[in-house]
Amino acid sequence: MTSFPRPALELRNLRTEFRIGGRWYPAVRNVSVSLMPNETLAVVGESGSGKSVTALSILRLLPHAGARIQGGEVLFEGQDLVTLSERDMSTIRGNSIAMIFQEPMTSLNPTMTVGDQIAEAILIHRGGSRMEAKAEALRLLDEVKIPSPKSRLDEYPHQFSGGMRQRVMIAMALACHPRVLLADEPTTALDVTIQAQVLSQLEELKQAYGMSMLFITHNLGVVAQIADRVAVMYAGEIVELATVDALFARPMHPYTAALLRAMPRADRANESLEPIPGSVPVLSAVPTGCAYAPRCPFKDRSCTELHPELVSSGDPGHMVRCPVRPVGGAH
Ligand SMILES: Nc1ncnc2c1ncn2[C@@H]1O[C@H](COP(=O)(O)OP(=O)(O)OP(=O)(O)O)[C@@H](O)[C@H]1O
Numbered sequence: 248m249t250s251f252p253r254p255a256l257e258l259r260n261l262r263t264e265f266r267i268g269g270r271w272y273p274a275v276r277n278v279s280v281s282l283m284p285n286e287t288l289a290v291v292g293e294s295g296s297g298k299s300v301t302a303l304s305i306l307r308l309l310p311h312a313g314a315r316i317q318g319g320e321v322l323f324e325g326q327d328l329v330t331l332s333e334r335d336m337s338t339i340r341g342n343s344i345a346m347i348f349q350e351p352m353t354s355l356n357p358t359m360t361v362g363d364q365i366a367e368a369i370l371i372h373r374g375g376s377r378m379e380a381k382a383e384a385l386r387l388l389d390e391v392k393i394p395s396p397k398s399r400l401d402e403y404p405h406q407f408s409g410g411m412r413q414r415v416m417i418a419m420a421l422a423c424h425p426r427v428l429l430a431d432e433p434t435t436a437l438d439v440t441i442q443a444q445v446l447s448q449l450e451e452l453k454q455a456y457g458m459s460m461l462f463i464t465h466n467l468g469v470v471a472q473i474a475d476r477v478a479v480m481y482a483g484e485i486v487e488l489a490t491v492d493a494l495f496a497r498p499m500h501p502y503t504a505a506l507l508r509a510m511p512r513a514d515r516a517n518e519s520l521e522p523i524p525g526s527v528p529v530l531s532a533v534p535t536g537c538a539y540a541p542r543c544p545f546k547d548r549s550c551t552e553l554h555p556e557l558v559s560s561g562d563p564g565h566m567v568r569c570p571v572r573p574v575g576g577a578h
């Protein structure tokens with residue numbers, strides 16, 4: 248019998264809701280997915296599809312009012328993070344599971360030197376002396392390849408370029424050797440060349456630290472560069488889940504196929520991009536059948552009546568939420 252490794256993080260039927268005009272509406276609906284040890288799972292989908300809310304739900308960083316995790320489990324090292332006490336949860340944040348965002352400036356303190364901020368993070372999470380923490384901060388800046396790290400320790404965030412600030416954030420995220428890194432569009436605000444550098448560096452660090460990564464992005468070129476598997480989200484649900492190779496070669500959900508034609512890719516000129524007609528439904532008006540049906544060129548009557556399940560496509564490990572897939576894939 249083969250034994251499967253235990254996932255580093257497992258979402259089971261996660262459902263997160265927001266209150267709008269006195270009623271609760273789901274922004275993340277029954278999301279089930281496992282992040283395996285050392286794996287990078289990309290999450291893609293148009294704006295508003297529920298990518299960030301999924302990541303924020305894992306760390307319970309949703310707004311206190313008007314947001315709730317309404318169901319499901321987030322399993323990490325045998326515990327369900329959804330039901331953990333706030334105190335235990337704050338130990339998980341930053342220590343075991345860290346998160347980096349698109350705009351590092353909003354997460355860095357403008358009035359503190361970069362060295363002090365990293366040292367502070369180390370002291371809070373790991374303890375030890377201030378001198379040890381400063382030495383570790385220097386080592387981390389060097390590890391994320393910030394030139395002349397020694398002098399840069401004493402500089403403030405505004406003295407760093409966007410790419411260098413993102414490296415500082417990565418250094419802070421790594422300070423406690425997290426098992427899982429949640430990255431929400433960490434390179435989107437950067438120039439293409441800097442983006443590529445930061446990505447390859449994240450990849451190196453992931454190997455060195457033995458981390459798993461959940462990587463949210465709009466850019467399928469980035470997916471091809473960094474991910475092992477991809478979850479495609481639409482209107483709060485996973486509509487397709489596959490390895491990167493399978494997803495690019497044989498997209499099975501009409502939405503995935505449309506995304507592949509609409510999103511930038513490294514291997515193709517951007518002029519050939521075809522925007523997807525229509526838009527993602529607002530939370531209060533998600534269709535009851537297939538959420539994508541109103542925009543889908545392949546829909547039939549059952550699509551607007553029945554809500555499709557995420558099922559195996561027939562290819563091992565390739566899951567899809569569409570019963571009327573056109574023959575030969577959805578190209
Ligand atoms: N605090 C909030 N209150 C109410 N609705 C919210 C809140 N945060 C997010 N939403 C809604 O939840 C849905 C999912 O949002 P989310 O931020 O997860 O999208 P996303 O896939 O990350 O999009 P983007 O690519 O633009 O970052 C959207 O309809 C959004 O408007």
Ligand code: NI
Nearest residue numbers: 298299300431
């Ligand atoms: Ni987002």
